[in-house]
Amino acid sequence: MTSPALVPTFAVAVALCAGFTDVKDRLIPNRLTYSAAVAGFALQGMLHGWNGLLLSAGGILLFGGVFLLFYVVRAMGAGDVKLAAALGSIAGFSATRPLMFATAVAGAALAMSFMVWSGRLAESWRNTLAIFGFHLRHGLQAHPQFNLDTPGVRMPYGLAFAAGTLYWAASMGFWR
Numbered sequence: 001m002t003s004p005a006l007v008p009t010f011a012v013a014v015a016l017c018a019g020f021t022d023v024k025d026r027l028i029p030n031r032l033t034y035s036a037a038v039a040g041f042a043l044q045g046m047l048h049g050w051n052g053l054l055l056s057a058g059g060i061l062l063f064g065g066v067f068l069l070f071y072v073v074r075a076m077g078a079g080d081v082k083l084a085a086a087l088g089s090i091a092g093f094s095a096t097r098p099l100m101f102a103t104a105v106a107g108a109a110l111a112m113s114f115m116v117w118s119g120r121l122a123e124s125w126r127n128t129l130a131i132f133g134f135h136l137r138h139g140l141q142a143h144p145q146f147n148l149d150t151p152g153v154r155m156p157y158g159l160a161f162a163a164g165t166l167y168w169a170a171s172m173g174f175w176r
Contacts, residue, residue, distance in 0.1 A: 007044075007047070007092070008165075008168070008172065009169075010036075010039070010040075010043060010090055011087055011090045011091055011169065012162075012165050012166055014036040014086060014087065014090065015158075015161045015162045015164075015166070016162050016165075016166075017032055018032060018033075018079075018158040018161055019158040019159045019162030020162075021158065022157065022158025022159065023159060027077075028079030028080065028158055030079075030082065032083075032086075033079065033082035033085070033086045036086035037060065037082075037085055037086040037090075038089075040059070040088075041053060041089055043056075044056040044089070044092050048092075052092065054093075056090075056093075057093075058096070059087075059088030059090070059093045059095070060085045060086075060089045062088055062093060062097070062100070063085060063088030064082070064088055066084070066100060067084035067085075068081050072140050072141075073140055073142050073143070074142035074143075077157075080158070084103075084161075087103075087161065087165065095172070098171075098172065099165065099168045102164035102168040102171070103165065103168075104160075104164070105164065105167075106159075106160040106163035106164035107157060107160035107164070109163075110155055110159055110160050111155055130145075131143050131146050
């Protein structure tokens with residue numbers, strides 16, 4: 001395997017493992033996210049030297065930081081944030097933006113599928129608008145009615161990470 005293919009291959013492997021465990025156990029284990037983040041540092045360091053370590057740290061801060069905002073408002077679990085940081089570590093700063101975009105698009109598509117599948121499309125759209133309006137008025141705080149503590153249909157976001165990472169790796173032409 002060529003060294004340019006190591007990064008996407010490893011990222012896909014981590015994301016697929018996370019997606020599988022998130023669907024099966026409804027959690028993303030720390031042993032996966034922490035070891036993947038450390039391995040991402042090592043991989044970037046081997047490929048790019050000291051600059052690779054900085055790229056890896058930048059990826060952690062960007063991807064993990066963006067997803068940390070969702071955790072703060074109780075819209076996403078801590079395992080998702082740690083997985084985002086780990087994938088940022090593996091991908092490095094410059095590749096993190098398209099990876100985040102692919103994950104967000106996959107998450108939106110999966111969320112729409114879950115809404116249709118549960119038969120609550122209209123209700124989900126109303127709730128989404130209510131959440132959006134709440135955050136416009138109150139900033140970054142958990143919505144009192146719609147958050148992770150509220151029972152209901154919850155989507156294992158590990159699936160979005162897996163689908164988005166697969167798409168990112170394939171679209172970047174890493175495996176040609």
